[in-house]
Amino acid sequence: xxxxxxxxxxxxxxxxxxxxxxxxxxxxxxxxxxxxxxxxxxxxxxxxxxxxxxxxxxxxxxxxxxxxxxxxxxxxxxxxxxxxxxxxxxxxxxxxxxxxxxxxxxxxxxxxxxxxxxxxxxxxxxxxxxxxxxxxxxxxxxxxxxxxxxxxxxxxxxxxxxxxxxxxxxxxxxxxxxxxxxxxxxxxxxxxxxxxxxxxxxxxxxxxxxxxxxxxxxxxxxxxxxxxxxxxxxxxxxxxxxxxxxxxxxxxxxxxxxxxxxxxxxxxxxxxxxxxxxxxxxxxxxxxxxxxxxxxxxxxxxxxxxxxxxxxxxxxxxxxxxxxxxxxxxxxxxxxxxxxxxxxxxxxxxxxxxxxxxxxxxxxxxxxxxxxxxxxxxxxxxxxxxxx
Amino acid sequence: xxxxxxxxxxxxxxxxxxxxxxxxxxxxxxxxxxxxxxxxxxxxxxxxxxxxxxxxxxxxxxxxxxxxxxxxxxxxxxxxxxxxxxxxxxxxxxxxxxxxxxxxxxxxxxxxxxxxxxxxxxxxxxxxxxxxxxxxxxxxxxxxxxxxxxxxxxxxxxxxxxxxxxxxxxxxxxxxxxxxxxxxxxxxxxxxxxxxxxxxxxxxxxxxxxxxxxxxxxxxxxxxxxxxxxxxxxxxxxxxxxxxxxxxxxxxxxxxxxxxxxxxxxxxxxxxxxxxxxxxxxxxxxxxxxxxxxxxxxxxxxxxxxxxxxxxxxxxxxxxxxxxxxxxxxxxxxxxxxxxxxxxxxxxxxxxxxxxxxxxxxxxxxxxxxxxxxxxxxxxxxxxxxxx
Numbered sequence: 001x002x003x004x005x006x007x008x009x010x011x012x013x014x015x016x017x018x019x020x021x022x023x024x025x026x027x028x029x030x031x032x033x034x035x036x037x038x039x040x041x042x043x044x045x046x047x048x049x050x051x052x053x054x055x056x057x058x059x060x061x062x063x064x065x066x067x068x069x070x071x072x073x074x075x076x077x078x079x080x081x082x083x084x085x086x087x088x089x090x091x092x093x094x095x096x097x098x099x100x101x102x103x104x105x106x107x108x109x110x111x112x113x114x115x116x117x118x119x120x121x122x123x124x125x126x127x128x129x130x131x132x133x134x135x136x137x138x139x140x141x142x143x144x145x146x147x148x149x150x151x152x153x154x155x156x157x158x159x160x161x162x163x164x165x166x167x168x169x170x171x172x173x174x175x176x177x178x179x180x181x182x183x184x185x186x187x188x189x190x191x192x193x194x195x196x197x198x199x200x201x202x203x204x205x206x207x208x209x210x211x212x213x214x215x216x217x218x219x220x221x222x223x224x225x226x227x228x229x230x231x232x233x234x235x236x237x238x239x240x241x242x243x244x245x246x247x248x249x250x251x252x253x254x255x256x257x258x259x260x261x262x263x264x265x266x267x268x269x270x271x272x273x274x275x276x277x278x279x280x281x282x283x284x285x286x287x288x289x290x291x292x293x294x295x296x297x298x299x300x301x302x303x304x305x306x307x308x309x310x311x312x313x314x315x316x317x318x319x320x321x322x323x324x325x326x327x328x329x330x331x332x333x334x335x336x337x338x339x340x341x342x343x344x345x346x347x348x349x350x351x352x353x354x355x356x357x358x359x360x361x362x363x364x365x366x367x368x369x370x371x372x373x374x375x376x377x378x379x380x381x382x383x384x385x386x387x388x
Numbered sequence: 389x390x391x392x393x394x395x396x397x398x399x400x401x402x403x404x405x406x407x408x409x410x411x412x413x414x415x416x417x418x419x420x421x422x423x424x425x426x427x428x429x430x431x432x433x434x435x436x437x438x439x440x441x442x443x444x445x446x447x448x449x450x451x452x453x454x455x456x457x458x459x460x461x462x463x464x465x466x467x468x469x470x471x472x473x474x475x476x477x478x479x480x481x482x483x484x485x486x487x488x489x490x491x492x493x494x495x496x497x498x499x500x501x502x503x504x505x506x507x508x509x510x511x512x513x514x515x516x517x518x519x520x521x522x523x524x525x526x527x528x529x530x531x532x533x534x535x536x537x538x539x540x541x542x543x544x545x546x547x548x549x550x551x552x553x554x555x556x557x558x559x560x561x562x563x564x565x566x567x568x569x570x571x572x573x574x575x576x577x578x579x580x581x582x583x584x585x586x587x588x589x590x591x592x593x594x595x596x597x598x599x600x601x602x603x604x605x606x607x608x609x610x611x612x613x614x615x616x617x618x619x620x621x622x623x624x625x626x627x628x629x630x631x632x633x634x635x636x637x638x639x640x641x642x643x644x645x646x647x648x649x650x651x652x653x654x655x656x657x658x659x660x661x662x663x664x665x666x667x668x669x670x671x672x673x674x675x676x677x678x679x680x681x682x683x684x685x686x687x688x689x690x691x692x693x694x695x696x697x698x699x700x701x702x703x704x705x706x707x708x709x710x711x712x713x714x715x716x717x718x719x720x721x722x723x724x725x726x727x728x729x730x731x732x733x734x735x736x737x738x739x740x741x742x743x744x745x746x747x748x749x750x751x752x753x754x755x756x757x758x759x760x761x762x763x764x765x766x767x768x769x770x771x772x773x774x775x776x
Contacts, residue, residue, distance in 0.1 A: 012589070013461050015669035016454045021428075022663050024435040025444050033652060034437040040409075045656065046434045047412040049422040049606055051734045056413050066404045073401050083608065084472040087651040088633045119632045201400070212652060218437055220471060220608055220654025242630055244507045245476045261739075263475040264421060264600060266608025268433065269657070275410050281403035346439045351649075 027340075030361055030376055031348035032162050032190070032321055034212035034219050037272070038366040041217050044275035045268045052265040060274050061255060061265075067277035068223050071192060071215075071285065072207065074199035078248060079225040080255040081273055083266050086189045086210030089222035091119050092246040093185050093206040096226065096234055097154050100124030105152035105182075107143060110134050111163035111352040112187055116156045123242055128152065134161075134353045135323070137168045137316050140176065147180040153233075154183045154206075160191035163351040165312045165323035165360065167195060174203025183230050189213065192223060193280055194292040194320040194364050205230040211269070214292075214320055216365030217276035221269040224248075276365075292319040295368040299361070302377040306384065311358050320368075323350070323358040327384075332356050335383050343379040415728075418749055418764055419736035420550050420578070420709055422600035422607050425660070426754040429605050432663035433656045440653040448662050449643060449653075455665035456611050459580060459603075459673065460595065462587035466636060467613040468643040469661055471654050474577045474598030477610035479507050480634040481573050481594040484614065484622055485542050488512030493540035493570075495531060498522050499551035499740040500575055504544045511630055516540065522549075522741045523699050523711070525556045528564065535568040541621075542571045542594075548579035551739040553700045553711035553748065555583060562591025571618050577601065580611060581668055582680040582708040582752050593618040599657070602680075602708055604753030605664035609657040612636075664753075680707040683756040687749070690765040694772065699746050708756075711738070711746040715772075720744050723771050731767040 029035050050057050061080075068079050082089040094116065098104055104125040106116045109132040120127045130146045132138055138157070147155065155177050159168050170186065177184040183205040188197055193214025199207055205227040212219035226234070226248060234241075234249060241247040245263065253260040280288060296319035300310060303324060311323035326332040332349055336359065339345040348360035363372065417423050438445050449468075456467050470477040482504065486492060492513040494504045497520040508515045518534045520526055526545070535543060543565050547556050558574065565572040571593040576585055581602025587595055593615040599605035614622070614636060622629075622637060629635040633651065641648040668676060684707035688698060691712060699711035714720040720737055724747065727733040736748035751760065 011461065011673055012586075013458050013463065015458045015672065016451070018670065019451060019455075019662075019666045021666070022432045022435075022448075022659055024659060025438060025442075026436065027438050027442065029437065029439060031439060034439065034655060036436050039436075042434060042436060042656075044410045045606075046430060047410075048414065048424050048430060049417065049600060050413060050415050051417060051419060051422065052607075054413075054415065054728075054734065060410075063404070063407060067407075070401050070403050073399065075401065084476065084633060085652045085654060088472065088476075091631070091633045115632075122628060122630050122632055198400075210652065212437060218433075218654070218656040219440075219652045220657055240510060242510050243479070244503075244510055245472060245479045245634075263473045264598065264607045266473060266606070266654075266657070267422060268430075268606040269608055269654070271410055271412060274407075278407045278409070282406065284403065285399055340442075346442065 026344060028345045028372065028375065030363065030367065030372065031346045032360045032362050033210065033364065035216060035362055035364040035367045037218050038216040038276060038279055040279060041272045041276045044271045045218065047271060049267040052267060053259065053261060057267065058259060060270055064270060064274050064277065065255065067281055070281055071277060072197060072199045072225060073201065074225055076225045076227055078231055078252055080251065081270065082222045082224045082246065083263060084222060085219050086208065086222045088246065089208035089224045090115065090187065091243065092224050092248065093208050094119045094123055095241050095243040095246050096248045097183055097185060097206050097230060098123045098125045099237055101126060102153040103128065103150060104154045104156060105146055105150050107138050107155065107157040109136060109138065109164065109166060110158065110161035112158050112161060120156065134164045135166060135311050137166050140172045143173055144176045147176055147182060151180065152182050154185050156185040158187040159197065160188065160195060160318050160320065162190045162321060163354065165318050165321045166316050167318045170202045178203055183233065190318060190321050193288065194368065195318060196289050211273055211276065213362065213364045215276045215280065217272045218269060221266055221273050292368045295363050295370055295373060296322065298370050299363060299373045302373060306377065306381050320362060320364045322361045323354065324361055325358055326356065330384065332359060338383045339379055345376060345379055414732060416733045416760060416763065418751065418755065418760065419734045420748045420750050421598065421752065423604065423750055423752040423755045425606050426604040426664060426667055428667060429660045429664045432659045433606065435659060437655040440655060441647065441649060445655065446647060448658055452658060452662050452665065453643065455669055458669055459665060460585060460587045460613060461589065462613055464613045464615055466619055466640055468639065469658065470610045470612045470634065471651060472610060473607050474596065474610045476634065477596035477612045478503065478575060479631065480612050481596050482507045482511055483629050483631040483634050484636045485571055485573060485594050485618060486511045486513045487625055487627065489514060490541040491516065491538060492542045492544060493534055493538050495526050495543065495545040497524060497526065497552065497554060498546065498549035500546050500549060508544065522552045523554060525554050525704050528560045531561055532564045535564055535570060539568065540570050542573050544573040546575040547585065548576065548583060548706050548708060550578045550709060551742065553706050553709045554704050555706045558590045566591055571621065578706060578709050581676065582756065583706060584677050599661055599664065601752045603664045603668065605660045606657060609654055609661050680756045683751050683758055683761060684710065686758050687751060687761045690761060694765065694769050708750060708752045710749045711742065712749055713746055714744065718772065720747060726771045727767055733764060733767055
């Protein structure tokens with residue numbers, strides 16, 4: 001059979017040298033994420049895709065929405081999974097909540113606060129910030145005073161700052177926002193599924209998360225939710241959402257009863273997320289939160305025994321992610337490299353201001369088990385001993 | 389152990405009724421996509437995630453980039469996989485190529501041309517269009533005349549219109565664009581891996597695709613590439629890319645030698661894409677294109693035997709996706725439903741202008757096999773006979 005290329009053109013680039021089939025090293029992922037997925041979640045991905053408008057898939061989407069509402073403790077109708085990683089869901093909240101010229105107040109206390117600033121600026125917001133040192137949280141009084149001073153349309157704040165390990169208390173913040181006709185936008189990337197979150201109780205208007213931390217799913221699909229107040233602002237927009245892929249006004253027609261095609265869904269990741277959320281519901285939220293708190297407390301005790309200290313005071317410390325101070329004279333990166341090379345354990349380094357000053361150690365979802373703490377503390381003890 | 393919630397708050401929403409473990413129906417996916425993945429690709433996903441900055445993962449990213457360059461026949465340095473489905477990669481080309489006020493000429497001949505119009509408008513482009521009926525292609529003369537008339541900064545055109553089944557010839561278009569100081573942006577969603585594409589030969593400046601069609605991978609990760617001319621325009625921007633998640637100026641620092649963290653990559657989908665591209669390279673591009681052409685020709689012959697006609701003339705017909713005219717008096721949707729209910733075969737309906745007038749039948753990647761054609765034609769013959 002003749003070539004289907006016309007005679008004057010031809011393949012010019014040859015294929016890369018024959019590659020071997022995939023080999024994936026086995027790691028214990030105890031950094032800021034991804035964490036190891038529950039093996040049952042990985043198994044759930046191990047199916048052929050089905051169509052994104054297949055009745056079986058649409059039923060799965062409904063289940064995911066219900067399970068996400070439970071996990072976040074919200075009745076928000078507009079609750080779904082964004083077809084991208086956590087940063088895409090972050091951008092979805094900004095893109096849908098912000099119109100050019102809107103004032104957005106970002107309460108910055110770490111790296112991901114700055115990411116919110118960057119994104120809000122790209123959507124034409126008039127961004128103002130308040131700041132706390134990396135490792136601290138804002139008080140309700142500070143936030144209320146800033147609402148009073150800046151009168152923003154949106155207050156954006158990170159519940160669980162992945163760069164610092166701080167849990168930002170949110171009790172009362174939503175009420176203060178509502179009283180100032182402001183929407184409350186909350187990052188729950190490192191808290192969902194591991195740290196108590198009561199979205200409706202706290203009157204949160206927009207929230208996002210990821211799949212690969214507290215939910216123990218593979219990365220690439222991300223929870224997103226909007227309250228009716230946030231939807232009302234979306235419906236009042238003078239111009240369309242600047243981002244087509246993340247436009248909730250289009251996506252609600254796919255996730256809602258109309259089932260209007262928008263994009264080809266990441267079907268296998270939906271299988272995985274549905275299984276991850278199913279396992280979470282079977283465990284029960286309160287039991288899961290307790291497990292994370294207990295495992296973290298066990299870890300913090302063990303750190304003390306090694307003479308190590310946590311960067312964040314205990315009352316604000318995330319059970320999912322601990323920032324451990326690097327002792328004087330220790331090369332943080334060298335320790336991380338040793339843990340990886342000798343033990344296949346991944347831990348995170350400091351980010352931004354905390355670069356070189358802390359390790360970031362995650363005990364999230366499936367990985368929140370005392371056995372993993374023992375493994376890590378033994379390895380860390382040995383590596384630090386070798387160093388000194 | 390005491391509850392970790394304060395006494396005045398509590399779980400309000402109960403978990404949904406206990407769900408059974410995931411059950412995924414087995415489908416033969418012969419619609420416009422997703423197609424069935426190669427079983428070896430699904431098996432590649434069946435591993436735990438590793439970190440997005442793990443040396444093993446970074447090596448995999450390099451392999452994916454090399455393999456994508458081969459598959460597209462381009463030497464473009466900036467060639468990578470977007471962490472979202474094909475529409476995200478589509479938006480990535482627009483977001484990175486367009487600054488507010490840029491004139492963008494979209495050559496519209498189907499549904500996805502209009503999607504490009506919608507996206508370009510959201511990024512502030514001065515959008516102009518030329519149109520051809522759904523089922524036809526543009527001639528080089530028509531495109532050149534439009535470049536002359538409109539003097540656009542970007543010409544956007546769909547190589548393989550998924551809504552019509554038309555293959556748009558692209559020989560000479562890139563040269564005409566270059567002569568008019570215009571970037572050529574091409575949608576290869578339904579052609580990559582199944583239809584000849586010579587990106588550099590054709591002087592294409594921006595292109596995108598998807599994973600779940602000609603590449604036989606799961607959906608959720610999407611090829612993207614920019615030529616050095618397109619990168620030069622990116623570098624000249626007066627303002628940042630309006631889309632943070634898809635900003636190539638940030639992403640090239642993650643995919644390039646700097647390895648600056650941007651987002652948590654969809655690690656398991658990268659495993660899958662790497663395996664899909666490895667299998668494509670092992671088969672060889674020309675052999676793969678021939679296979680698609682042969683399978684399609686076999687299918688078109690079989691349609692004739694059933695008395696069915698194709699919507700697109702043979703010289704412009706995509707081997708990956710065929711639009712089959714619905715005979716007078718036949719209810720297109722009823723036939724699709726029967727194929728699904730009785731045979732677990734998915735075919736697509738008409739989209740937009742062609743709604744109810746055609747079926748869209750894909751024979752892509754792993755599914756491009758004469759056995760699948762036989763299965764479909766037998767089922768279709770039976771269902772049509774039952775109807776008449």
